[in-house]
Amino acid sequence: MNLMESFKSALQSVRANKMRSFLTMLGIIIGISSVITIVSIGQGGKEAITGQFQDIGTNIVNVQVKAMDTSVEARDYFTLKDAELIKEKIPGVEWVAPYAEGRGYMKSEKESKFTMVMAVNEYFAGLMHIELLEGRFIDERDVQNAKNVAVIDEISAKKIFGTTNAIGKRVKISNQTKDMYVTVIGVSKNISGGMAAMFGDNMPGNTFVPITIREKVLANYEISEMGVSLADMSHSKDTADKMIRLLEKSHRNEGVYAASEGFTQMDTINSVLDIFTMVIGAIAGISLIVGGIGVMNIMLVSVTERTREIGTRKALGARNRDIMLQFLTESLIICLIGGIIGMTLGVTLGLVIGNFINVPLGVSPLVILAAFGFSSAVGIFFGLYPAQKAAKLDPIEALRYE
Amino acid sequence: MIISIENLKKVYDTGKIQVEALNSVSLKIEEKEYVAVMGASGSGKSTLMNILGCLDRLTEGRYILAGEDVSVLSGDSLAAIRNKKIGFVFQSFNLLPRLSALGNVELPMIYAGQPYNERIKRAKSALERVGLGERMHHKPNELSGGQKQRVAIARALVNNPAILLADEPTGNLDTKSSEEIMDIFESLNDEGVTIIMVTHEQDIAMHTKRAVVFRDGAIISDRPVEGRITRKGGISA
Numbered sequence: 307m308n309l310m311e312s313f314k315s316a317l318q319s320v321r322a323n324k325m326r327s328f329l330t331m332l333g334i335i336i337g338i339s340s341v342i343t344i345v346s347i348g349q350g351g352k353e354a355i356t357g358q359f360q361d362i363g364t365n366i367v368n369v370q371v372k373a374m375d376t377s378v379e380a381r382d383y384f385t386l387k388d389a390e391l392i393k394e395k396i397p398g399v400e401w402v403a404p405y406a407e408g409r410g411y412m413k414s415e416k417e418s419k420f421t422m423v424m425a426v427n428e429y430f431a432g433l434m435h436i437e438l439l440e441g442r443f444i445d446e447r448d449v450q451n452a453k454n455v456a457v458i459d460e461i462s463a464k465k466i467f468g469t470t471n472a473i474g475k476r477v478k479i480s481n482q483t484k485d486m487y488v489t490v491i492g493v494s495k496n497i498s499g500g501m502a503a504m505f506g507d508n509m510p511g512n513t514f515v516p517i518t519i520r521e522k523v524l525a526n527y528e529i530s531e532m533g534v535s536l537a538d539m540s541h542s543k544d545t546a547d548k549m550i551r552l553l554e555k556s557h558r559n560e561g562v563y564a565a566s567e568g569f570t571q572m573d574t575i576n577s578v579l580d581i582f583t584m585v586i587g588a589i590a591g592i593s594l595i596v597g598g599i600g601v602m603n604i605m606l607v608s609v610t611e612r613t614r615e616i617g618t619r620k621a622l623g624a625r626n627r628d629i630m631l632q633f634l635t636e637s638l639i640i641c642l643i644g645g646i647i648g649m650t651l652g653v654t655l656g657l658v659i660g661n662f663i664n665v666p667l668g669v670s671p672l673v674i675l676a677a678f679g680f681s682s683a684v685g686i687f688f689g690l691y692p693a694q695k696a697a698k699l700d701p702i703e704a705l706r707y708e
Numbered sequence: 709m710i711i712s713i714e715n716l717k718k719v720y721d722t723g724k725i726q727v728e729a730l731n732s733v734s735l736k737i738e739e740k741e742y743v744a745v746m747g748a749s750g751s752g753k754s755t756l757m758n759i760l761g762c763l764d765r766l767t768e769g770r771y772i773l774a775g776e777d778v779s780v781l782s783g784d785s786l787a788a789i790r791n792k793k794i795g796f797v798f799q800s801f802n803l804l805p806r807l808s809a810l811g812n813v814e815l816p817m818i819y820a821g822q823p824y825n826e827r828i829k830r831a832k833s834a835l836e837r838v839g840l841g842e843r844m845h846h847k848p849n850e851l852s853g854g855q856k857q858r859v860a861i862a863r864a865l866v867n868n869p870a871i872l873l874a875d876e877p878t879g880n881l882d883t884k885s886s887e888e889i890m891d892i893f894e895s896l897n898d899e900g901v902t903i904i905m906v907t908h909e910q911d912i913a914m915h916t917k918r919a920v921v922f923r924d925g926a927i928i929s930d931r932p933v934e935g936r937i938t939r940k941g942g943i944s945a
Binding site: 308311318319322614615617618619620621622623624625626627628701702705 | 758761763764783784787788790791792796798802803804806807815816818819820821863867
């Protein structure tokens with residue numbers, strides 16, 4: 307008997323016991339659909355998080371002075387020379403964005419707005435993905451010539467000037483010790499994004515000034531951080547180490563600097579998500595095993611019920627392997643049909659749940675292939691014992707069976 | 709000679725006790741013979757049938773079927789012998805309930821690896837041969853006992869076996885159906901089919917040409933049937 311014939315015969319037998327076949331399939335359906343639902347949602351969540359991190363920029367290495375370390379001295383802080391040095395000496399560096407930050411107030415005659423003040427160079431817009439609404443960002447000439455200019459965010463612009471069209475207007479930046487007038491050259495979106503939109507006026511504003519005028523604007527104007535953009539992140543760890551060594555050499559110190567990659571956080575979140583997906587997936591996988599045991603159980607019942615049929619088939623010339631194939635195909639078909647239904651159900655369920663919790667579904671062809679592979683494997687694994695039992699039946703005993 | 713068994717011995721080993729079911733049985737059956745195997749239950753006739761049908765293996769002796777020594781064969785080879793050289797007819801028909809008459813008759817050819825078209829053609833002609841051309845798409849539960857047994861006969865014949873082995877073929881049938889089956893056997897035998905039939909009913913055995921009687925695992929009588937009943941209702945010598 308060839309595969310075609312046993313397939314036909316198995317299909318016939320599945321159809322002959324529709325209710326029973328369906329109930330048996332149910333275990334596989336539940337198993338496969340829950341695995342697919344969970345893995346798809348997990349995958350979707352991962353993709354969503356990765357997407358968010360990609361917005362921030364994943365080819366950035368942050369180099370910073372360990373601020374917690376009390377032994378940091380003034381000479382340990384970065385200089386603009388350091389930025390040039392890194393760009394010159396370290397291969398694969400696209401640009402370096404050193405910056406210093408502090409707090410202050412933007413003031414007009416009537417209004418005042420609390421703001422973060424960041425002294426930056428022309429690359430900072432790329433580092434933070436700053437979106438300009440009016441005018442331009444600080445450029446190379448502003449930095450070189452130490453111009454008294456600033457880019458402010460739209461919330462502050464509205465508060466201080468009543469409009470986002472604030473180009474050319476002058477504003478006072480002040481803190482406890484310093485007062486300084488700058489000319490607005492650009493208006494950007496607040497870097498806090500959606501949060502700023504939600505909290506409105508309560509969010510601090512953003513003020514970006516050329517890094518070369520930081521001493522005039524910031525109370526504490528040390529440069530403690532640099533964002534370094536690399537062309538290729540595959541050797542980011544080495545590159546980061548090289549940068550730190552270069553800085554240590556030039557500052558003649560040790561253990562003061564640290565480098566972190568933008569995506570280490572992403573990796574952490576992803577691995578948490580992976581473990582989560584795996585654990586729940588494994589629990590769902592158990593239901594697949596339970597389903598498989600159900601298949602085995604029914605196949606054993608079927609073998610007993612059809613003992614005489616087996617005896618007859620053997621008398622008519624069926625070899626042991628023909629009988630084996632017949633029963634194995636039957637359990638395989640039950641599991642495969644269950645797998646297909648389960649997959650459809652799983653994807654649908656994933657879409658519905660994903661829609662509720664706002665996570666796009668990540669159904670990879672691999673998952674679908676794995677579902678097929680898994681249900682066939684379950685079918686063969688749990689079908690093997692009953693099929694073997696059927697094949698080994700003694701024809702005389704089987705023919706006599708009532 | 710189609711069947712030759714020499715000094716056949718069959719011992720069932722049930723652990724502590726050894727039961728001797730057949731003791732030095734020798735039997736020769738020629739082509740086109742029509743033989744009744746008779747005896748009370750426990751006489752060894754069923755054991756002989758199982759061995760003749762290659763369903764069971766002998767303990768000692770030799771069994772040559774259509775020129776092939778089958779006493780040395782095992783497993784798959786015996787399955788192939790059953791498929792090609794032996795046609796079985798059982799007391800309880802043993803039709804597969806899910807298959808139509810046609811499907812049931814197709815089965816031995818499926819195991820013989822015949823292509824679909826050939827199978828359908830031969831199954832149809834086999835069913836016509838037993839007078840069931842009209843009911844070939846009926847399931848067994850839609851057929852009468854006699855019709856079921858006729859399907860079984862068609863199934864037994866479809867691979868053109870060397871012998872037809874019938875185990876109490878009329879045991880579950882009424883008198884009229886029994887006569888029908890005996891008529892079919894007779895005409896098949898007339899066409900040249902070798903038939904060996906186990907029965908304990910004297911009047912059924914009267915349809916055959918030769919009666920072999922068993923008692924306690926041995927043949928106690930082997931002679932031609934006198935006063936044989938034939939189709940025409942007459943008695944032939």
